[in-house]
Amino acid sequence: MADRTNAGDENYAAAFAADRNWHSKLLGDYGIILVVIAMMLGLWAMQPEYFMTAQNLTNIIRQIGMNALLALGLYIVIVTAGIDLSVGSVMALSIMLLAMADKAGTPWPLVILVGPVVGTLIGIVNGLGLTLLRLPHPFIMTLGTLNAVRGLCNLVTDGRPVSGVSDQVRFIGIADIPLPFGSEFAVIPVSAILLLVCYCGVAWFMQKVSLGRHIFAVGGNPQAARVSGINVDRVLVFVYACSGFFAGLAALLMAGRTGAGYPNLGIGAELDAIAAVIIGGASFFGGRGSVLGVFAGVLVMGLLRNGLNLMNISAFWQQTLIGIIIVLAVWIDVLRRRSGQRN
């Protein structure tokens, strides 16, 4: 009899724990998406004649493109408890080199590859610096490349921008695919398709491919990864290469939007990307975070900027609010973790 009550209690406790997990899981995994939906509804209510127009929505998608790609790369790095401060500079050098290659008459299919290749190479340098030189933290290596690569951006043209990028190269960043229905503004930007492919690809990779799982393992417990036979150094070089790759892809996007290479492009962009990843619920201590969360984080920042623009509120307020949101988002995460912990 005593045994039976005991078993009953345990079942109850298990059911209760599962229930609580369900709540905290919903809040943790999808809370940020609820925030995005709430923001969209709020903006719609406040700006009914502007916000939900096809023009404004495609505009938002175009505006978030750069941050979305940088944040996606940083997400992979942050899952390993790392950081890549160099992405803004890497993007700028990529755009300079691809604009110069285009000007020099290189065939456009090769010019398109310049950004991702340059980005990946600098990412590999970051990864090798971290693993071969045994620098104590990726902050230091990537702070080094942030400065060194930014210097190169100016050196390659003596600080002058390179304008006149050809239309074929600009296609991905600027072109729209018209929809068969709706107004002339009912279009899908090519950049949106690029984002969709990249986000779905990374989500699939991180979830289904062994290397993606190893990235999570390195972030959770590098020693466990090592004794499981995972080559931790190789995983780290790979994640910084990814981050560089997406910075190079962001350069291609920006080359399309602006039609020129500016050596000052993306100063401080790494901080926006980090903010989006953190707002999206990834942990700075590694091992946690989802691609969907990152996209939601990017959208929160994009919607905030868009909404404040529509309401003619100063850009200075945007920055202030984003700062507050970063702190709030992480604080909510702390509260959630505390309530979800075992006693």
Added chain:
Amino acid sequence: MLLDTKTPAKLLEARGITKHFGAVTALDGVDLALSGGEVLGVVGDNGAGKSTLMKVLSGLFRPSAGEILIEGKPVHFHSPADSHRAGIEMVYQDLALAGNMPIFENIYLGREPGMKVGGLTIVDHAHARRLAKEHLDRLQIHVKSVDQNVEDLSGGQRQAVAIARATAFDAKVVIMDEPTAALAIKEVGKVLDLIKRLKDHGVGVILISHRMDDVFYVCDRVMAIFHGRNFAEAPLKDTSRNEVIGWIMGTKGHTDTLAHDKVH
């Protein structure tokens, strides 16, 4: 030589293992032998070199000198992946589990089942889940769900997962570094019974432990390491707790009257 071929090769044999860390000699010509279905207790004081020896056997450290033989054949480990392939698995003292990942992924971490594509694996999570459940059932380890993250488990459950991990691939040798040190008393018995079950399956087990209760409950033989050297070794039936405690402290012929735990 003729005699040598007649005695069957030991499952695992280490000869003259030496390991230097800079100017420090952690191991100095240590020998070790283990048969299948045998539980060997390795004792020694903190810093005696037990863990270093086990990390050499599991491929985490490369020995400065000496050789390792499995079933009589010399092997060279450059990483834990090499020792895994040779059938040696280790349960680390700190368990070496990724808390942010579920039980089944921890069990198959680094060896995920699925489709191999150019050095990568497209992981079949459903298959891994099923394999993990079956394996845990075989070991009579009970968990709520294999999808639970390891960080949500108790110390004993984590230990069980670490042992499940070490035995998921038909290991010939399982090395356990202080598997009961961090456990609640009621969990200790479960882990020791698990060790006995491995032994019944013909697995050779090396158990590092400070707890004489554990050593005398599961081991067949006990060897002591002192200052990085072989100090003493005996079948369990030919020795006593006090003698083994003496070995740990570097004394032989330890008698009852010298025992540190006796009040005179």
